[in-house]
Amino acid sequence: MKAKSIVVLSTIIIAILIIIVVLNRSExxxxxxxxxxxxxxxxxxxxxxxxxxxxxxxxxxxxxxxxxxxxxxxxxxxxxxxxxxxxxxxxxxxxxxxxxxxxxxxxNSLVIAYTNESRYHKEINENNWYTILGRDGVRFGFSDPNKDPCGYRTMMVLQLASIYYHNETIFYNLVEKNTPIKNNYTNNSYTVYIPDSSSLTSNEKIMIRPMEVDLMAALESNEIDYLFIYESVAKQHAISGVRYLTLEDAIDLSNPDRVDDYNKVTIEMSDGRNITAKPIxxxxxxxxxxxxxxxxxxxxxxxxxxxxxxxxxxxxxxxxxxxxxxxxxxxxxxxxxxxx
CATH class of the missing domain: 3.40.190.10 (Periplasmic binding protein-like II)
Known part of the structure; x- marks a missing residue:
């Protein structure tokens, strides 16, 4: 009898606690x-x-x-x-x-983040960064263009760099050579074609993740040497040793006065949506x-x-x-x- 009373009392207490929790959540x-x-x-x-x-x-x-x-x-x-x-x-x-x-x-603007452990970090500058990223043994990262604006903006920056530096090999060496992403030039503008995310896999040259901040841990742990990311995010991680290279405003998507230059590049997503480059x-x-x-x-x-x-x-x-x-x-x- 005593045992039954204890069970009943315990049940009542539990029920009361559940009601309190539910009421607190609702309020x-x-x-x-x-x-x-x-x-x-x-x-x-x-x-x-x-x-x-x-x-x-x-x-x-x-x-x-x-x-x-x-x-x-x-x-x-x-x-x-x-x-x-x-x-x-x-x-x-x-x-x-x-x-x-x-x-x-x-x-915001797009920059290239790195650390003191990144290969060739003492050499990289605004004039040679695409050469450094293309070197053997150097690995860099960007987010999935289908899921994250930083990813498709990275494609914009790399294509704009090919235009700005009059060097068509930049986009090929860094993107087309290492991913199924392709581009095409017609009517004085470029279209970059992004395939389905299932085919955008990481390899020994490039790391791709759904979100750009997912890649920051990889940079800080030296899994990658460089990362295309927003300047604000790079600044927020300075305390952990992250540094960054600013790019020319003709390509970093920061300058409203450059909108006509940015508009020369359009990204066609895997779902058919088109996004034309513009200031961030x-x-x-x-x-x-x-x-x-x-x-x-x-x-x-x-x-x-x-x-x-x-x-x-x-x-x-x-x-x-x-x-x-x-x-x-x-x-x-x-x-x-x-x-x-």
């Missing part, structure tokens, strides 16, 4: 953010600031920008905010069915399926405001001030003052 104030991998550190800082200011928990998921958006559009997952390393992906893949607008909020600009939106739109608006106000700009700058990204929006009239009223 928790939170938002969910899907964002580009290159935004991981600045968005972590923003999340901490947001939680401190509003007491609202921030849950984040980082992935390549294409994969990030497809979580909403293809997998049907809900997010309160989606942030992409390429604003045009939001405009093309989410509007108008999954989002009403896209806010352009920051810029990040975008953010609140999807239509957001469950906590009021909280999401507050987060974007933080992102676009003075504190958010300080956090971006601290982490090596240049905020757009004011931000830019394709459909300002559809923005929540409290965000409009931050946008032109």
């Amino acid at each position: 928790e104030k939170s938002i969910k953010i899907f964002h580009a991998g290159s935004l991981s550190i600045p968005f972590d800082d923003l999340a901490k600031e947001f939680e401190k200011e509003y007491g609202i928990k921030v849950y984040r998921e980082a992935a390549g920008s294409v994969s990030t958006i497809k979580k909403v559009t293809d997998l049907g997952k809900y997010a309160d905010i989606v942030a992409s390393a390429d604003y045009t992906l939001i405009e093309k893949m989410m509007e108008p069915d999954y989002s009403d607008y896209c806010i352009q909020f920051a810029t 600009v990040y975008g953010v939106t609140i999807p239509k399926n957001a469950e906590h739109k009021d909280y999401a608006v507050k987060f974007i106000e933080l992102l676009l405001g003075e504190k958010g700009r300080e956090i971006l700058i601290k982490n090596g990204q240049k905020p757009l001030q004011p931000a830019v929006c394709d459909h300002k009239d559809l923005l929540p009223d409290s965000i409009k003052p931050y946008v032109k």
